[in-house]
Amino acid sequence: MADLPPIVSPWAKDFPALGTQVYGRPLVYLDTAATAQTPTPVIERMTQFYQRDYASVHRGAHYLSAKATEDMELVRTQVADFINAAEASNIVFTKGTTEAINLVANSYLRPKVKPEDEIIVTEMEHHANLVPWQLLSDLCGVKIRVWEVNNQGQLDVAELKKLLNNKTRLVALTHISNVLGQV
Numbered sequence: 001m002a003d004l005p006p007i008v009s010p011w012a013k014d015f016p017a018l019g020t021q022v023y024g025r026p027l028v029y030l031d032t033a034a035t036a037q038t039p040t041p042v043i044e045r046m047t048q049f050y051q052r053d054y055a056s057v058h059r060g061a062h063y064l065s066a067k068a069t070e071d072m073e074l075v076r077t078q079v080a081d082f083i084n085a086a087e088a089s090n091i092v093f094t095k096g097t098t099e100a101i102n103l104v105a106n107s108y109l110r111p112k113v114k115p116e117d118e119i120i121v122t123e124m125e126h127h128a129n130l131v132p133w134q135l136l137s138d139l140c141g142v143k144i145r146v147w148e149v150n151n152q153g154q155l156d157v158a159e160l161k162k163l164l165n166n167k168t169r170l171v172a173l174t175h176i177s178n179v180l181g182q183v
């Protein structure tokens with residue numbers, strides 16, 4: 001099979017690892033959902049923070065603490081604008097996907113669900129979007145229903161319509177599957 005040309009994104013220059021070679025070829029990195037490479041401007045800003053601005057947020061009355069709090073809240077507002085959230089207070093920072101989904105499962109859904117209720121996940125979910133619902137099911141009896149992929153590895157919305165009913169409390173699905181590349 002002929003070699004494919006490397007995919008070069010306009011942002012590649014911000015990721016020095018992508019300019020390196022492994023096994024005699026340009027490095028290709030596809031594990032971002034697990035550990036994302038950090039772009040140089042972010043590394044530089046983090047270094048500046050550690051060297052110059054480091055302090056507790058929302059917890060100190062001194063100058064650096066107030067500045068760190070202000071800087072962090074500015075990022076919350078920027079993220080809210082970027083994803084078009086209604087309010088900055090809708091943005092909750094977590095250190096990963098599993099933690100974020102456990103938070104939704106336990107703080108948002110757990111107080112609301114009854115044993116007869118249902119959660120729908122797709123067949124192509126990573127454990128991060130499966131285990132939190134299984135644990136919730138063990139605790140509260142809520143049922144997990146699986147939206148299966150078809151023979152082409154695709155999700156058919158007509159199948160989802162068959163699973164949705166008045167017991168559905170949440171539909172939890174990946175944006176892009178790391179298993180099938182399905183969007």
Ligand SMILES: Cc1ncc(COP(=O)(O)O)c(C=O)c1O
Binds near residue numbers: 033035095096098178
């Ligand atoms: C595709 C995918 N989704 C989710 C996760 C879970 O991410 P986290 O470690 O942030 O909980 C991983 C981690 O390997 C992953 O590869």
